[in-house]
Amino acid sequence: MSIHANAKKITTHTLQEMKAAGEKITMLTAYDYSLAKLVDQGGVDIILVGDSASNVMAGKDTTVPMTLEHMIYHAQCVERAVEKALIVVDMPFGTYQGNSRLALESAIKIMKETNGHAVKLEGGSEIVESIERILTAGIPVMGHLGLTPQSIYKFGTYSVRAKEEEEAKKLIEDAKLLEQAGCFGIVLEKIPSELARAVTESVSIPIIGIGAGPHCDGQVLVLHDLLGITTDFSPRFLRRYLNLEESITDAVKSFCKDVRDGDFPNESESY
Numbered sequence: 001m002s003i004h005a006n007a008k009k010i011t012t013h014t015l016q017e018m019k020a021a022g023e024k025i026t027m028l029t030a031y032d033y034s035l036a037k038l039v040d041q042g043g044v045d046i047i048l049v050g051d052s053a054s055n056v057m058a059g060k061d062t063t064v065p066m067t068l069e070h071m072i073y074h075a076q077c078v079e080r081a082v083e084k085a086l087i088v089v090d091m092p093f094g095t096y097q098g099n100s101r102l103a104l105e106s107a108i109k110i111m112k113e114t115n116g117h118a119v120k121l122e123g124g125s126e127i128v129e130s131i132e133r134i135l136t137a138g139i140p141v142m143g144h145l146g147l148t149p150q151s152i153y154k155f156g157t158y159s160v161r162a163k164e165e166e167e168a169k170k171l172i173e174d175a176k177l178l179e180q181a182g183c184f185g186i187v188l189e190k191i192p193s194e195l196a197r198a199v200t201e202s203v204s205i206p207i208i209g210i211g212a213g214p215h216c217d218g219q220v221l222v223l224h225d226l227l228g229i230t231t232d233f234s235p236r237f238l239r240r241y242l243n244l245e246e247s248i249t250d251a252v253k254s255f256c257k258d259v260r261d262g263d264f265p266n267e268s269e270s271y
């Protein structure tokens with residue numbers, strides 16, 4: 001039987017075992033109770049309470065405005081629903097960069113108030129001091145390299161990162177640094193597939209890709225993209241498994257029609 005199927009609860013240790021055994025790791029975002037319950041029932045290994053909630057839930061252009069309070073609210077909703085998956089909570093912009101003491105305080109607040117299992121931070125050498133300080137409190141940390149959306153105003157675009165040799169070299173060095181610091185895994189976002197393969201082979205911790213090709217130890221997608229709820233976002237790496245935009249719009253249209261026609265509620269739907 002697979003390591004995933006055997007595990008009662010997924011832990012960082014389970015993920016390490018999965019990488020060692022060559023068993024692929026699955027990760028999806030969730031921001032609310034109802035969908036987190038379905039995602040957990042579907043058997044995903046890691047649920048990420050992502051700061052992509054800023055785009056998906058709040059309709060903002062970037063993840064920059066997300067606050068600690070927003071993340072804590074979403075993580076609390078998710079945590080109430082989840083029985084098996086490991087819950088990773090994104091640390092939002094401005095709660096860990098350039099100040100390791102603030103980073104530790106922010107991470108402790110997330111862990112205390114949400115019952116989440118780990119935090120995720122974006123960046124490499126620039127934030128390693130913050131990562132090390134969070135780890136001193138026994139809080140598991142996941143890294144995030146490549147396209148790091150909280151730095152959108154530095155990059156200027158959401159296009160593929162690390163195509164040039166210098167940036168690719170720094171990315172591999174950063175991945176090794178995060179492993180040495182004690183991260184239990186790293187998300188690699190939107191980088192060339194061969195670079196993701198090199199990173200995956202050069203560290204012993206699990207590498208979870210999004211737009212980073214098939215050679216990573218696992219894959220992550222934003223749930224609302226996979227379900228086809230968000231349709232204004234169509235990057236090449238996205239596979240849509242449902243077209244819920246159409247299904248939901250059609251259901252709403254049918255409800256409106258039935259009410260307007262006097263067809264809803266009928267006798268059996270009334271008291």
Ligand code: KIV
Nearest residue numbers: 029050051052187220
């Ligand atoms: O916030 C998020 O959803 C993420 C994923 C894209 C990995 O960080």
